Amino acid sequence: DAMVIQNPRYQVTQFGKPVTLSCSQTLNHNVMYWYQQKSSQAPKLLFHYYDKDFNNEADTPDNFQSRRPNTSFCFLDIRSPGLGDAAMYLCATSSRGLSGRFNEQYFGPGTRLTVT
Amino acid sequence: KQEVTQIPAALSVPEGENLVLNCSFTDSAIYNLQWFRQDPGKGLTSLLLIQSSQREQTSGRLNASLDKSSGRSTLYIAASQPGDSATYLCAVKELTGGGNKLTFGTGTQLKVEL
Numbered sequence: 001d002a003m004v005i006q007n008p009r010y011q012v013t014q015f016g017k018p019v020t021l022s023c024s025q026t027l028n029h030n031v032m033y034w035y036q037q038k039s040s041q042a043p044k045l046l047f048h049y050y051d052k053d054f055n056n057e058a059d060t061p062d063n064f065q066s067r068r069p070n071t072s073f074c075f076l077d078i079r080s081p082g083l084g085d086a087a088m089y090l091c092a093t094s095s096r097g098l099s100g101r102f103n104e105q106y107f108g109p110g111t112r113l114t115v116t
Numbered sequence: 117k118q119e120v121t122q123i124p125a126a127l128s129v130p131e132g133e134n135l136v137l138n139c140s141f142t143d144s145a146i147y148n149l150q151w152f153r154q155d156p157g158k159g160l161t162s163l164l165l166i167q168s169s170q171r172e173q174t175s176g177r178l179n180a181s182l183d184k185s186s187g188r189s190t191l192y193i194a195a196s197q198p199g200d201s202a203t204y205l206c207a208v209k210e211l212t213g214g215g216n217k218l219t220f221g222t223g224t225q226l227k228v229e230l
Contacts, residue, residue: 041222042220042223043218045217045218050216102209104162105150105162105218106162107152107160107161107162108159109158110157112157
């Protein structure tokens with residue numbers, strides 16, 4: 001089945017130690033997104049890639065970076081995690097048609113990040 | 117700035133009841149509205165997507181309505197079951213910014229009891 005895969009599902013890192021979360025997709029979608037969801041809060045968009053074009057949300061901290069080496073994979077890098085970065089990180093994908101319209105987003109199962 | 121509100125924040129009902137979850141948004145210039153289900157510690161599962169030109173969508177026991185002019189959507193769940201227990205999130209896709217950004221509500225946590 002076509003799907004969005006996130007690894008690992010649970011990640012523990014130490015305060016200040018860089019960490020990378022991974023997302024892959026078999027949907028061949030040209031758009032990939034990263035959301036942060038803190039406990040009991042709404043998911044918040046951090047950034048998205050349209051093909052290789054990176055689009056950062058204005059209020060995303062510089063501590064968060066992303067890489068998309070190819071269509072299938074997208075990585076979220078947190079350079080110096082703080083206690084406040086503990087959250088569920090959700091990856092999503094969508095297609096964008098020739099008309100420019102962005103279609104429905106499909107979400108992965110998420111990676112829960114704990115910072116100790 | 118678009119704001120999405122969901123009421124109630126939590127809801128507990130006995131099995132078999134019909135129920136309505138509410139979602140409101142402040143800016144009616146939306147592309148579509150989507151309802152998601154989220155189980156504890158898990159990702160989001162899309163339930164229904166309503167385009168801005170549509171009034172409702174149905175899937176099995178679920179029916180979602182959209183009144184764009186008043187900035188409201190409802191999710192109706194018929195004959196609720198314990199397996200429906202989860203958090204339900206609504207999200208709007210805005211027309212501005214390329215029509216790509218989803219703005220989520222904080223969700224309604226539903227518990228269906230035996």
